[in-house]
Amino acid sequence: xxxxxxxxxxxxxxxxxxxxxxxxxxxxxxxxxxxxxxxxxxxxxxxxxxxxxxxxxxxxxxxxxxxxxxxxxxxxxxxxxxxxxxxxxxxxxxxxxxxxxxxxxxxxxxxxxxxxxxxxxxxxxxxxxxxxxxxxxxxxxxxxxxxxxxxxxxxxxxxxxxxxxxxxxxxxxxxxxxxxxxxxxxxxxxxxxxxxxxxxxxxxxxxxxxxxxxxxxxxxxxxxxxxxxxxxxxxxxxxxxxxxxxxxxxxxxxxxxxxxxxxxxxxxxxxxxxxxxxxxxxxxxxxxxxxxxxxxxxxxxxxxxxxxxxxxxxxxxxxxxxxxxxxxxxxxxxxxxxxxxxxxxxxxxxxxxxxxxxxxxxxxxxxxxxxxxxxxxxxxxxxxxxxxxxxxxxxxxx
Amino acid sequence: xxxxxxxxxxxxxxxxxxxxxxxxxxxxxxxxxxxxxxxxxxxxxxxxxxxxxxxxxxxxxxxxxxxxxxxxxxxxxxxxxxxxxxxxxxxxxxxxxxxxxxxxxxxxxxxxxxxxxxxxxxxxxxxxxxxxxxxxxxxxxxxxxxxxxxxxxxxxxxxxxxxxxxxxxxxxxxxxxxxxxxxxxxxxxxxxxxxxxxxxxxxxxxxxxxxxxxxxxxxxxxxxxxxxxxxxxxxxxxxxxxxxxxxxxxxxxxxxxxxxxxxxxxxxxxxxxxxxxxxxxxxxxxxxxxxxxxxxxxxxxxxxxxxxxxxxxxxxxxxxxxxxxxxxxxxxxxxxxxxxxxxxxxxxxxxxxxxxxxxxxxxxxxxxxxxxxxxxxxxxxxxxxxxxxxxxxxxxxx
Numbered sequence: 001x002x003x004x005x006x007x008x009x010x011x012x013x014x015x016x017x018x019x020x021x022x023x024x025x026x027x028x029x030x031x032x033x034x035x036x037x038x039x040x041x042x043x044x045x046x047x048x049x050x051x052x053x054x055x056x057x058x059x060x061x062x063x064x065x066x067x068x069x070x071x072x073x074x075x076x077x078x079x080x081x082x083x084x085x086x087x088x089x090x091x092x093x094x095x096x097x098x099x100x101x102x103x104x105x106x107x108x109x110x111x112x113x114x115x116x117x118x119x120x121x122x123x124x125x126x127x128x129x130x131x132x133x134x135x136x137x138x139x140x141x142x143x144x145x146x147x148x149x150x151x152x153x154x155x156x157x158x159x160x161x162x163x164x165x166x167x168x169x170x171x172x173x174x175x176x177x178x179x180x181x182x183x184x185x186x187x188x189x190x191x192x193x194x195x196x197x198x199x200x201x202x203x204x205x206x207x208x209x210x211x212x213x214x215x216x217x218x219x220x221x222x223x224x225x226x227x228x229x230x231x232x233x234x235x236x237x238x239x240x241x242x243x244x245x246x247x248x249x250x251x252x253x254x255x256x257x258x259x260x261x262x263x264x265x266x267x268x269x270x271x272x273x274x275x276x277x278x279x280x281x282x283x284x285x286x287x288x289x290x291x292x293x294x295x296x297x298x299x300x301x302x303x304x305x306x307x308x309x310x311x312x313x314x315x316x317x318x319x320x321x322x323x324x325x326x327x328x329x330x331x332x333x334x335x336x337x338x339x340x341x342x343x344x345x346x347x348x349x350x351x352x353x354x355x356x357x358x359x360x361x362x363x364x365x366x367x368x369x370x371x372x373x374x375x376x377x378x379x380x381x382x383x384x385x386x387x388x389x390x391x392x393x394x395x396x397x398x
Numbered sequence: 399x400x401x402x403x404x405x406x407x408x409x410x411x412x413x414x415x416x417x418x419x420x421x422x423x424x425x426x427x428x429x430x431x432x433x434x435x436x437x438x439x440x441x442x443x444x445x446x447x448x449x450x451x452x453x454x455x456x457x458x459x460x461x462x463x464x465x466x467x468x469x470x471x472x473x474x475x476x477x478x479x480x481x482x483x484x485x486x487x488x489x490x491x492x493x494x495x496x497x498x499x500x501x502x503x504x505x506x507x508x509x510x511x512x513x514x515x516x517x518x519x520x521x522x523x524x525x526x527x528x529x530x531x532x533x534x535x536x537x538x539x540x541x542x543x544x545x546x547x548x549x550x551x552x553x554x555x556x557x558x559x560x561x562x563x564x565x566x567x568x569x570x571x572x573x574x575x576x577x578x579x580x581x582x583x584x585x586x587x588x589x590x591x592x593x594x595x596x597x598x599x600x601x602x603x604x605x606x607x608x609x610x611x612x613x614x615x616x617x618x619x620x621x622x623x624x625x626x627x628x629x630x631x632x633x634x635x636x637x638x639x640x641x642x643x644x645x646x647x648x649x650x651x652x653x654x655x656x657x658x659x660x661x662x663x664x665x666x667x668x669x670x671x672x673x674x675x676x677x678x679x680x681x682x683x684x685x686x687x688x689x690x691x692x693x694x695x696x697x698x699x700x701x702x703x704x705x706x707x708x709x710x711x712x713x714x715x716x717x718x719x720x721x722x723x724x725x726x727x728x729x730x731x732x733x734x735x736x737x738x739x740x741x742x743x744x745x746x747x748x749x750x751x752x753x754x755x756x757x758x759x760x761x762x763x764x765x766x767x768x769x770x771x772x773x774x775x776x777x778x779x780x781x782x783x784x785x786x787x788x789x790x791x792x793x794x795x796x
Contacts, residue, residue: 013440013444015444015445015446015447015449016445018447020447022447022448025448026443026447026448026450026451028443028444028447029439029440029443029444029447033439034436034439034440037435037436037439037668038432038435038436041427041431041432041435041614042411042427042432045424045426045427045614045615046411046413046426046427046432047413047414048413049413049416049418049420049424049426049427049745050420050423050424050745050747051413051740051745052424052615053424053615054793058615058616083483084482084483084486084663085481085482085637085662085663085664086663086664087635087637087638087662087663088482088486088635088637088662088663091635095525099525111649114638115638115641115647115648115649116637116638116639116663118649118650118651119636119637119638119641119650119651120635120636120637122636122650122651123632123633123634123635123636123637123651124634124636126632126634126636127493127497127525127526127632127634128525128526128527129526129528130527136649161647208664210664216439216443216667216668217443217450217451217456217664217665217666217667217668218456218664218665218666218667218668218669218670219666220666221663234521234524234525235521236521236522236524236525237485237486237489237518237521238517238518238520238521238522238524239483239485239486239514239517239518239521240485240512240513240514240517241514243513243517247750248750249513249559249749249750250513251509251513251516251534252516252517252520253516253517253520253521264483264485264486265482265483265484265485265486265514265619266483266484266606266608266615266616267615267616268615268616268617268618268666268668268669269614269615269616270435270614270615270616270666270668270669270672271616271666271668271669272616274668342449347447347448347449349448351647352645352646352647395452
């Protein structure tokens with residue numbers, strides 16, 4: 001193992017006295033971000049103002065950072081761009097995929113997909129008002145539903161609730177055998193485990209940057225399109241920064257070559273600057289090391305909870321290859337248990353209806369946090385100390 | 399006049415030695431932003447991490463800041479939300495408007511609209527693949543093209559090139575007489591002049607915040623929907639944060655009541671925090687004062703240039719009511735002239751094919767900047783000192 005995880009940990013500002021097992025929801029603050037933002041504000045926006053678009057390289061950030069993310073997901077330079085939110089990127093991929101298979105009437109997804117991906121498909125179908133249907137099946141039944149009337153298969157590689165991981169390469173290959181366009185949502189994959197978008201030949205991949213890539217709340221999303229199809233995409237969201245010559249201000253839309261046509265409006269430079277600083281840590285990380293370490297820590301949590309809290313039911317596949325980088329448990333009192341944990345400094349999160357999630361992020365957590373989580377969870381369960389009204393009060397964001 | 403413009407000026411960090419007449423493209427850095435961002439990073443993201451969504455009020459920022467912007471454009475609380483980019487907000491309004499008038503086949507706009515608005519309409523029409531047409535007419539011909547086969551009239555109130563201002567109230571009323579849904583782009587209006595979206599009864603208004611509202615590069619966009627129609631909108635971009643219960647993670651999309659359904663994905667909190675700080679200045683500004691002052695400064699620029707540089711042709715209407723808060727001139731060598739001006743510390747910008755634009759932003763510019771611009775422009779024209787190869791080299795962003 002060549003990655004020094006004690007060193008990577010030193011790059012993060014971790015909430016004091018907390019075992020932060022929620023980096024799968026929002027990564028913690030990389031220390032470098034504060035200085036970078038200060039530079040972006042004072043030296044760039046403050047001193048250059050409009051000149052920052054050229055002189056500070058703002059306009060090129062979606063492409064430059066796209067390449068940095070591409071390196072983490074097996075995408076060649078020039079095939080990833082950044083901007084907007086993940087839901088918008090899903091919409092772009094979906095509408096392009098439908099246009100690529102005009103005779104087909106099904107969008108296939110599964111019940112383990114993140115709801116916003118399903119909602120975006122529903123909104124698109126409603127807007128198109130054509131004979132299109134979203135078919136949502138159980139994750140294990142996806143393969144059986146591949147057929148020649150499916151236009152696109154849209155899946156999230158790692159289930160946001162259970163952490164179950166699809167076999168991206170195998171499903172993509174099976175889908176392609178039926179001429180289906182694939183869209184992979186890598187929200188819980190990018191920065192979490194090795195991904196090879198080019199190798200598996202998927203047409204599209206999308207993801208967010210504020211989870212395992214630590215870009216901060218509301219950081220920009222990314223989209224990849226396979227180079228051989230990118231120039232054929234007709235963007236539904238035909239924004240000026242995806243135009244071939246945005247500053248010619250032509251009356252008609254002409255898409256830029258390649259992935260740049262997936263840009264829409266003015267990029268969020270403050271969020272991009274935070275992401276840029278956050279990505280530096282990856283220069284010192286070997287993704288295979290990261291994966292091995294995450295599985296080791298995940299096993300430690302699974303084994304610890306199994307021994308100490310038998311009433312919590314493991315929701316994540318036990319087999320390493322079949323899980324992502326989180327470990328989840330089910331319990332009918334999941335919400336209250338998680339609030340009790342958070343009150344004692346173990347931060348995971350809850351997902352309806354009954355899932356306790358723990359993000360395993362070796363960049364900044366280790367055995368200490370895992371052991372502390374097990375110990376406190378075990379104490380809470382033994383004393384039933386979650387059984388209090390204040391732990392049942394729902395927050396706006398839960 | 400109750401607004402103290404010397405005081406508002408002191409709130410901005412202006413590029414040193416520069417007459418900054420480009421706030422209509424990117425507002426300068428409000429001094430308060432630096433401290434606010436530092437708090438958002440260190441005290442919120444750093445200390446609270448995921449807890450920031452509840453404890454720091456991040457999740458409510460689109461609604462809370464929407465209300466702050468609403469107060470500047472005549473919109474009632476709860477009728478404006480924030481997020482994404484202006485192009486995305488245009489798309490949302492357009493697709494909703496089309497669904498509201500299913501029997502009609504035209505989207506009417508004008509050649510003074512910002513190209514991205516036209517591109518988004520083209521992309522939407524292409525994706526819908528129905529009998530829909532974008533009709534683009536000259537600005538003065540809009541009224542003659544209103545008819546009962548127009549679904550929606552989409553205009554930018556103030557022309558980004560010439561600064562010509564439409565009569566928003568009159569055109570909206572005329573459009574409504576034909577049952578047309580109106581969409582006003584307020585990119586060059588919000589924070590530039592008094593706007594009364596509720597009073598003119600437009601169904602939709604959209605705008606950006608990085609121009610006259612000084613939120614910084616890539617700041618979030620806003621969208622207003624008239625309260626009586628908001629609950630009937632079927633969002634094409636059906637993102638989870640526009641769901642009635644995003645954290646219930648239901649399989650089917652159910653839009654939130656009112657304008658909240660125009661939210662899509664996770665809001666960009668760093669950009670939102672910058673906007674929040676940038677909006678503070680408006681607590682001390684009377685919009686009528688601002689308008690009077692901007693017209694006075696605009697007249698000073700128009701008169702000065704007319705006297706000193708007769709070869710520059712005024713592109714902006716002379717009549718105050720017919721112009722926004724910028725003054726533009728035409729010259730075949732416009733690009734090189736603007737580069738020569740910028741090299742001497744007078745920052746405006748150029749818009750193809752031949753427009754020199756100067757933003758008139760009384761929050762932080764006054765007679766000094768106007769007089770300096772006239773003096774240097776006059777010198778450049780007299781000596782033809784723009785006639786150099788280095789001033790003809792095009793930048794990525796021009």
